[in-house]
Amino acid sequence: MIRGDTVIRIGTRGSQLATTQAQTIADALTAAGHPAELVIIKTAGDVSAAPVAEIGVGVFTTAIRVALRNHEVDVAVHSYKDLPTAPEPDLNIAAIPPREDPRDALVSRDNLVLGELPPGSVIGTSSPRRAAQLRALGLGLEIRPLRGNLDSRLGKVAGGELDAVVVARAGLARIGRTEAVSEAFDPVVMLPAPAQGALAVECRGDDAELVRILAELDDPSTRSAVEAERALLAALEAGCTAPVGAIAEVVESIDDDGRIFAELSLRGGVAAEDGSDVIRASVVGPVDRAVQLGRDLAAELLELGAAELIGTGSRD
Numbered sequence: 001m002i003r004g005d006t007v008i009r010i011g012t013r014g015s016q017l018a019t020t021q022a023q024t025i026a027d028a029l030t031a032a033g034h035p036a037e038l039v040i041i042k043t044a045g046d047v048s049a050a051p052v053a054e055i056g057v058g059v060f061t062t063a064i065r066v067a068l069r070n071h072e073v074d075v076a077v078h079s080y081k082d083l084p085t086a087p088e089p090d091l092n093i094a095a096i097p098p099r100e101d102p103r104d105a106l107v108s109r110d111n112l113v114l115g116e117l118p119p120g121s122v123i124g125t126s127s128p129r130r131a132a133q134l135r136a137l138g139l140g141l142e143i144r145p146l147r148g149n150l151d152s153r154l155g156k157v158a159g160g161e162l163d164a165v166v167v168a169r170a171g172l173a174r175i176g177r178t179e180a181v182s183e184a185f186d187p188v189v190m191l192p193a194p195a196q197g198a199l200a201v202e203c204r205g206d207d208a209e210l211v212r213i214l215a216e217l218d219d220p221s222t223r224s225a226v227e228a229e230r231a232l233l234a235a236l237e238a239g240c241t242a243p244v245g246a247i248a249e250v251v252e253s254i255d256d257d258g259r260i261f262a263e264l265s266l267r268g269g270v271a272a273e274d275g276s277d278v279i280r281a282s283v284v285g286p287v288d289r290a291v292q293l294g295r296d297l298a299a300e301l302l303e304l305g306a307a308e309l310i311g312t313g314s315r316d
């Protein structure tokens, strides 16, 4: 069924990463009989090269949401981790497609893994979460601020300006550059940003037909995982300013009668920005209790002292 004769307009940032991921949604909709096209929208994050910590949460997403509310576009495709946690009651994240690998990735000179980088090596990242977790490893690395699109970040390693950068593996996967990855960090080493690697496909809440069409692209396992991670982040934002990492996965468990069933495993952590301390905890529970699991884990982290870790409270 085609929505009248109108083409669905998908709002996206103009970066290669953003347009590539929005195009996958356009292609999926078109293949399902709903022709769609991209509309490029400039966001504050595209205009300023300042660290996200300074420009604020929502720099990559606010302008796209404005265009959605103004009916300039019908759908917004966001990197989920860039969305503020505040709910937007008039908008509906109608699809969370299957997630890419959520891990952070090291891209380094000579393809070295983290443990091979000598003390004093210079690593680029502007993410307080990545910087804090790198410092906490105690490897004597020097952390330098770094922003810009993925290509320019990788270029700083290729050009010899930096020994390595840490970026989301998912971003590299989407633009076809996974060959650049020298190491994907197990979450035991570095917890990814909540919702890293996931997309939020959003429309106006009153566009019932589009809500229904987009729902076909939804992946319930990814949705549960992202809901748990984001609930953890939202609960911690209230009482803690240090950077937060989280990863949830649907895992198979076996009950007392030997039957296999699905559960949601959530790991989360908070790190002092100077790397002097990391607090981690985990929880496993019913997949349909994702939000509660996130809140429970946040409460546990706060009990363990998360609020006492000082940070800028900024996001990736």
Ligand SMILES: NCc1[nH]cc(CCC(=O)O)c1CC(=O)O
Residues within 6 Å of the ligand: 079, 080, 081, 082, 166, 167, 168, 170, 171, 195, 196, 197, 198, 199, 316
């Ligand atoms: N903060 C910018 C941003 N937003 C989403 C991604 C990567 C793709 C994703 O996580 O879905 C990136 C780049 C990065 O963190 O390296």
